[in-house]
Amino acid sequence: VQLQASGGGLVQAGGSLRLSCAASGRTSSNNGMGWFRQAPGKEREFVAAIRWSGGYTYYAESVKGRFTISRDRAKNTVYLQMNSLNPEDTAVYYCAVHRGPLSTVRVATSYGSWGQGTQVTVSS
Numbered sequence: 001v002q003l004q005a006s007g008g009g010l011v012q013a014g015g016s017l018r019l020s021c022a023a024s025g026r027t028s029s030n031n032g033m034g035w036f037r038q039a040p041g042k043e044r045e046f047v048a049a050i051r052w053s054g055g056y057t058y059y060a061e062s063v064k065g066r067f068t069i070s071r072d073r074a075k076n077t078v079y080l081q082m083n084s085l086n087p088e089d090t091a092v093y094y095c096a097v098h099r100g101p102l103s104t105v106r107v108a109t110s111y112g113s114w115g116q117g118t119q120v121t122v123s124s
Contacts, residue, residue, distance in 0.1 A: 001023055001024070001025045001026055001097055001112075001113040002023070002024050002025050002113065003021055003022070003023055003033075003095050003096065003097070003113055003114065003115035003116075004021070004022045004024070004115060004116070005019060005020070005021045005093065005094065005095045005115040005116060005117060005118045006019070006020050006021075006022075006118055007019040007020050007080075007118060008092075008093060008118030008119045008120045008121075009119075009120070009121070010121045010122075010123065011085055011120075011121070011122055011123070012122070012123050013085060013086050013087060013122055013123065013124050014084060014085065014086075015085050015122070016081070016082060016083045016084075016085065017082045017085065017120060018079055018080065018081050018082070019035070019079065019080040019082065019093055019095075019118060019120075020077055020078075020079055021033060021035070021077065021078045021079075021080075021095030021115055022075070022076065022077045023076040023077070023078075023097070023113075024076065031051060031052065031097075031098045031099060031100070031102075032049055032050050032051040032052050032097075032098045032105070033049065033050060033052075033071070033078045033095060033096065033097055033098060034046065034047070034048065034049030034050070034058075034095070034096055034098050034105065034111060035047040035048050035049070035069065035078075035080050035093055035094070035095050036093070036094045036095075036096065036108055036111075037089075037091035037092065037093045037094070037120075038091055038092050038094070038117075039090060039091040039092075042091075044094070044108055045060065046060050046106040046107075046108065047059070047060055047063055047067065047080070047093070048060065048063065048067055048069040048080060049069065049098060049105045049106070050069045050070065050071050050078060051102075052071065052073065055070075055071060057069050058105050058106065060106075062088075063082075063089075066082065066083050066084045066085075067080060067081065067082050067083070068080070068081040068083075069081075078095060080093070080095075082120070085120075085122045086122060087122045087123070087124045088122075089120060089122050090120060090121050090122050091120060092117040092118065092119050092120075093117065093118050093119075093120050094114055094115055094116075094117045095114075095115045096108075096111035096112060096113060096114045096115065097111060097112050097113040098110060098111050099111065099112055
């Protein structure tokens, strides 16, 4: 599976962005997909995830109520709608395929086929 992330950019605090992650190749074995982010000098952290079957969603507490993850199964694409952005959201955002059990949906090591990342910068 190959993932292509897009949609990052520069936005003012309070603004919105929508990230996209398109999957190609052998996608039938995926449990779902997720978004992580990594700010300079910090570890990669979980943002949101969605299961292909049923569309169940999972969020980090820091983004709950502001970010929405969704999927288009026909297009093999996952989206991350980000609203009410603040400077603490500045990071490189990565999408990846979740291959582990449900209990690991927030664990980066249970993901594979990481996309190349897209930069999100929120100015104050």
